Each structure stands twice: as structure tokens, then as C-alpha cells.
Amino acid sequence: MITRRHLLGTAGASAALALTGNTFAEAAGAGLTPGVPPGLGTVATMEALPGKKPLIKLSYRPPNYESPLEVFRTPITPNDEFFVRYHLADIPEVDAKTYKIKVGGDGANSPIELTLDDLKKLPAFEVVAVNQCSGNRRGLSNPHVVGVEWGYGAMGCARWKGARLKDVLEKAGLKKETIEVAFDGADGPAVDKTPDFIKSIPVWKAIEDSTLIAYEMNGQPLPHWNGFPARIVVPGWTGTYWMKHVVTINALTKPQGGFWMIPAYRVPVGKFPLRDRFISQENATSTPITEMVVNSLITSHRDGAKVNPGKVAVSGMAWDGGYGISSVQVSTDGGKTWSAAKLGQDLGRFAFRPWSFDLTAKKGKNTVMVNAINKLGQSQTPELIFNPAGYHNNVMQNITLNA
Amino acid sequence: MRVFLIAAIAALIALPAAADEKPVQLKKAPGLDKVEANCQACHSLDYIPMNSPFPNAALWDAEVTKMIKAYGAPIDDADAKAIAEYLKANYGS
Numbered sequence: 001m002i003t004r005r006h007l008l009g010t011a012g013a014s015a016a017l018a019l020t021g022n023t024f025a026e027a028a029g030a031g032l033t034p035g036v037p038p039g040l041g042t043v044a045t046m047e048a049l050p051g052k053k054p055l056i057k058l059s060y061r062p063p064n065y066e067s068p069l070e071v072f073r074t075p076i077t078p079n080d081e082f083f084v085r086y087h088l089a090d091i092p093e094v095d096a097k098t099y100k101i102k103v104g105g106d107g108a109n110s111p112i113e114l115t116l117d118d119l120k121k122l123p124a125f126e127v128v129a130v131n132q133c134s135g136n137r138r139g140l141s142n143p144h145v146v147g148v149e150w151g152y153g154a155m156g157c158a159r160w161k162g163a164r165l166k167d168v169l170e171k172a173g174l175k176k177e178t179i180e181v182a183f184d185g186a187d188g189p190a191v192d193k194t195p196d197f198i199k200s201i202p203v204w205k206a207i208e209d210s211t212l213i214a215y216e217m218n219g220q221p222l223p224h225w226n227g228f229p230a231r232i233v234v235p236g237w238t239g240t241y242w243m244k245h246v247v248t249i250n251a252l253t254k255p256q257g258g259f260w261m262i263p264a265y266r267v268p269v270g271k272f273p274l275r276d277r278f279i280s281q282e283n284a285t286s287t288p289i290t291e292m293v294v295n296s297l298i299t300s301h302r303d304g305a306k307v308n309p310g311k312v313a314v315s316g317m318a319w320d321g322g323y324g325i326s327s328v329q330v331s332t333d334g335g336k337t338w339s340a341a342k343l344g345q346d347l348g349r350f351a352f353r354p355w356s357f358d359l360t361a362k363k364g365k366n367t368v369m370v371n372a373i374n375k376l377g378q379s380q381t382p383e384l385i386f387n388p389a390g391y392h393n394n395v396m397q398n399i400t401l402n403a
Numbered sequence: 404m405r406v407f408l409i410a411a412i413a414a415l416i417a418l419p420a421a422a423d424e425k426p427v428q429l430k431k432a433p434g435l436d437k438v439e440a441n442c443q444a445c446h447s448l449d450y451i452p453m454n455s456p457f458p459n460a461a462l463w464d465a466e467v468t469k470m471i472k473a474y475g476a477p478i479d480d481a482d483a484k485a486i487a488e489y490l491k492a493n494y495g496s
Contacts, residue, residue: 193475
């Protein structure tokens with residue numbers, strides 16, 4: 001339950017943070033999320049990568065650009081406004097004509113190579129799915145933790161089209177001893193000693209029908225910055241596994257090692273109400289991040305927005321790890337009572353689910369809290385579940401509208 | 404020599420990675436030359452203000468160590484110390 005004291009504390013903290021955040025955001029010309037580290041405001045700018053619209057630039061190299069809040073007013077995120085996230089700075093422009101994916105590993109009986117044309121000749125499947133960075137909202141962690149200090153916009157939802165990973169693995173003769181499937185992309189480190197970004201998923205997740213090697217995003221080839229010519233799509237799971245520019249797929253009978261599997265991208269065991277487990281990588285204290293926690297975002301208004309007294313339509317998006325959103329609850333009295341928002345178009349269980357709620361704004365301050373609930377009955381958390389990497393932030397928003 | 408090499412690498416890789424990367428001006432203070440010579444071989448300098456001013460001295464030390472041990476940054480001990488001191492003095496809490 002949310003206590004009165006908790007709510008007061010949250011509101012006070014938000015107001016203080018909002019002031020700092022807005023001052024810096026104005027200086028930078030970027031709509032930063034209140035609560036991110038103040039230093040970000042001195043370097044964040046609205047800038048366009050080639051082929052993209054201006055996004056909030058957090059870092060040039062490796063490029064990390066987040067989508068402004070307004071981008072999330074539609075359940076499909078346009079390709080040229082989709083966030084960009086890289087770990088390593090050597091990012092080649094991949095030539096589709098010479099592009100090949102090597103599929104092998106000790107868990108494959110008959111390693112193969114696939115060109116883009118080969119991939120497109122396989123049966124094509126589509127899924128509308130949210131791609132959210134594990135560290136989305138890291139900038140809002142309290143206390144702050146180091147990393148890319150994302151606000152709300154390290155995510156997007158697209159219609160992905162491609163071949164099933166399982167069909168490709170079948171062609172390579174997947175052995176029954178396989179426990180993980182690992183991916184490497186064409187991008188690499190600036191210096192040789194930096195560990196290459198290699199990620200694996202459990203074989204059961206790799207052979208799910210929805211797991212794709214995607215070559216289309218919203219009916220177009222993938223943008224360079226989102227993984228052209230093909231990337232792995234792991235609906236429900238955080239973006240770390242969605243390997244861009246994928247060039248190597250290895251079926252493995254032993255766990256994938258390396259910095260990016262351990263210690264990176266891990267959450268403390270038992271801290272989050274997750275169902276999907278990655279058992280071959282678990283240890284006594286930490287486990288790889290898996291599916292996204294249920295979450296929502298108010299996209300119609302920013303915190304502190306001015307509105308006219310009377311009817312105000314508040315709306316946004318809700319999503320989870322692929323169980324599907326069952327309801328979105330809104331409170332205008334600080335969490336004492338909740339009412340169901342109206343759910344919008346259902347684009348599938350992995351997609352953004354639009355929601356809207358009409359409230360009556362009185363003169364002065366009006367608060368709006370939102371809590372999404374999924375079909376497992378999981379809901380958002382009233383208080384941050386702190387973890388060292390700042391993952392899985394699904395704290396219920398509590399914004400103020402000024403009428 | 405090493406410093407020169409790293410700066411040369413930085414100049415080379417800056418272009419293909421992000422063509423319109425603008426210089427990030429950090430606070431002018433002792434140690435900035437070591438930061439510029441070493442850190443931007445692998446990443447643009449906006450990473451530093453972005454992660455500020457919350458890190459305390461221990462956290463900045465740990466970050467410099469992580470860059471060397473986990474990410475393999477070729478930074479010698481003297482430079483590493485100068486970088487850590489610069490970060491603590493200018494971007495720490």
C-alpha cells in the first residue's frame with residue numbers, strides 16, 4: 001500500500017528535482033526528464049544523427065540518443081525517432097550486398113552462412129514489440145548510479161519483420177545439448193582490449209516463435225543506427241539481447257562468458273518479480289536481466305504542465321514483458337482511490353498499449369498517478385527498487401498539472 | 404609516445420563513428436590534458452559531466468579502475484592518478 005507519508009515525500013522530492021532538471025533542460029535545449037543527474041544538463045543537446053530526426057543526445061561516441069517524451073504519443077515509434085544505444089564506438093556501415101551471418105557454435109551440427117537474401121527467403125514473420133534499454137530511466141535512480149543517464153526515452157515500439165531465429169538454428173542443426181544461443185554484431189571496440197559486445201539468451205527463448213532475426217522495422221529496412229541490415233528481436237526481454245548488425249550466431253553447450261554477460265547486465269537475485277529465468281547464467285547473488293517489468297508512461301503532459309480547469313484528457317502508453325496489459329489505473333487523489341483508464345488499440349502482447357483518462361482539473365494543482373497492471377497481476381512499484389545498475393525502474397509516475 | 408598514439412587513435416575513430424561529433428569542453432583544471440589524451444580514445448567526453456556531480460572520490464577511483472581493468476584502456480598509472488584527481492576535484496561530490 002502507498003502511505004500518505006510516502007506520497008508527500010515523493011511529491012516534495014519531485015518538485016525540487018523538477019526545478020533543477022528544467023533549468024538545465026532549458027540551457028541544453030533538450031527536454032530532459034526531471035531528476036536526472038544535473039551534469040547531464042550541461043552536455044545533453046537535441047541533435048540529429050544522419051538519417052534521424054533530432055533526439056536527445058546524451059553521448060556522441062558511442063552514440064546514445066533518447067527519444068523525447070512526445071514521440072511516445074503513438075503506439076508505433078517512427079524509425080527516424082527511435083532511440084539509439086551503443087556500447088562500443090567502432091560502428092561500421094554494413095554493406096547489405098556482402099553482409100553475411102555465420103551460424104555455428106559447438107551446439108550446431110552443420111554451421112551455415114546466410115546472406116540477407118537467404119534470410120529473406122525464409123518464411124517471414126512479424127511482431128509488434130517494445131525494445132527498451134535495460135537502463136531506461138537509470139538517470140532517475142536515487143541514489144544515482146553510473147552509466148548512460150537515460151530519462152524516459154530509451155525505448156520504442158516497432159513492427160519488426162524477419163525470419164524466425166529457430167528456423168535459422170534448425171538449418172544449422174541445433175543439437176539437443178545446446179543451452180544458450182549467443183550473438184555478436186559487426187560493431188566493435190575502439191581498442192582491442194575492450195571486450196567485444198557478445199550476448200546470449202537461453203535456448204528456450206531463442207526457439208520461441210516470436211524471437212526473430214529482423215530485417216524490417218515498420219515496413220522499412222532497419223535504420224543504420226538501429227541495426228541495419230538485420231538485428232535480433234527478443235520480444236518481452238530488454239534491449240541488451242537485441243543484437244544490432246548481427247553477424248555471428250552461436251549455439252552453445254556451455255554458458256557464454258565475457259564482461260557483457262557477467263558482471264554487466266545483471267540484477268540481484270530475487271529482487272524483482274520476474275518470471276523468466278536465465279538459469280545457466282545465474283549465480284548465488286546475481287542473474288542476467290530478462291523480461292521487462294510492467295510499466296507505463298504519461299505522454300500527453302509533462303510534469304508541471306499548464307492545463308485549463310475542467311476536462312483534461314491524460315494519455316500514455318503501458319507495456320510489460322509480453323504477458324499483456326490487463327488494466328491501467330489512474331489516481332487523482334494521491335493514490336487513495338483509483339479508476340480504470342480506457343485502453344486503446346491492442347497491437348499484441350509485446351506492444352505499447354495506449355491508454356487514456358479524462359479527469360476534471362480544478363484550479364491550482366492537480367496530481368495524476370498511473371499504475372499499469374499486466375495479465376499476471378503484476379503492477380508497478382510505488383517506490384524505487386534500487387539496484388546497482390539502475391535497471392527495471394517502473395516507479396509509478398506522480399505528475400502535477402497546473403490549472 | 405603512448406599519449407600521442409592514443410590521441411592519434413581518437414582523431415582517427417572520431418570520424419566514422421559519428422560524423423558530426425562536436426568537441427565537449429570540460430572544466431579547465433589540472434589533469435584535463437590527461438583526460439583529453441586518454442579518455443576520448445574510446446568515448447566522447449560528455450560521459451563525464453553526464454555522470455556528475457554525484458560520484459564521491461571512491462566512485463571516481465572505481466570508474467577509472469574499471470576503464471583500465473574491465474575495458475582495457477591503455478592508461479599508465481601516473482595518468483590514471485591524474486585523471487582520477489581531476490574527476491574528483493571537478494565532477495565529484
